[in-house]
Amino acid sequence: MARTALLTMSMRELDRLNTIEAVADGKLRTSTAAQRLELSKRQVNRLVKRYRTEGNTAVISHQRGQRGHRQLAPGLASMALAIIRDRYPDFGPTLACEKLRECHGIVLAKETVR
Known part of the structure; x- marks a missing residue:
């Protein structure tokens, strides 16, 4: 059958x-x-x-069920947010983005950090 x-x-x-x-x-x-x-x-x-x-x-679209190309890796946003809240709570998004890149190796756009 x-x-x-x-x-x-x-x-x-x-x-x-x-x-x-x-x-x-x-x-x-x-x-x-x-x-x-x-x-x-x-x-x-x-x-x-x-x-x-x-x-x-x-x-049917072959993209159905797949993650978007511009989607952040799982957990990356929450990890970056935790670092910003712990170490850089009074920084603006541009400076926080620069510090994430320089000190932690996390590359995010300033609008993502915003």
């Missing part, structure tokens, strides 16, 4: 899947699908190609 995986999609992704299926089946033109999805015809063709190889998961 084949196992099926549970696939969670937003309404927008479900609409995109229905449109891409229609293009793959020849029921809808690429240009019409591009207008409907607010994409270029090239991107619709890429999605159709990916749909044919991957199936329904082709329309």
Whole structure:
């Protein structure tokens, strides 16, 4: 017996899947699908190609479930905040940021420290 995986999609992704299926089946033109999805015809063709190889998961973002590229390492913010509160409570964000970099090797932007 084949196992099926549970696939969670937003309404927008479900609409995109229905449109891409229609293009793959020849029921809808690429240009019409591009207008409907607010994409270029090239991107619709890429999605159709990916749909044919991957199936329904082709329309779901591959970034789902991954941390953001600009996200701080876990615990870094709390560690920096603890150091600032202990040693530099009266410093402004710019000076505190410089001291973190010089004395502790923690590189953060002044707006992050703020």
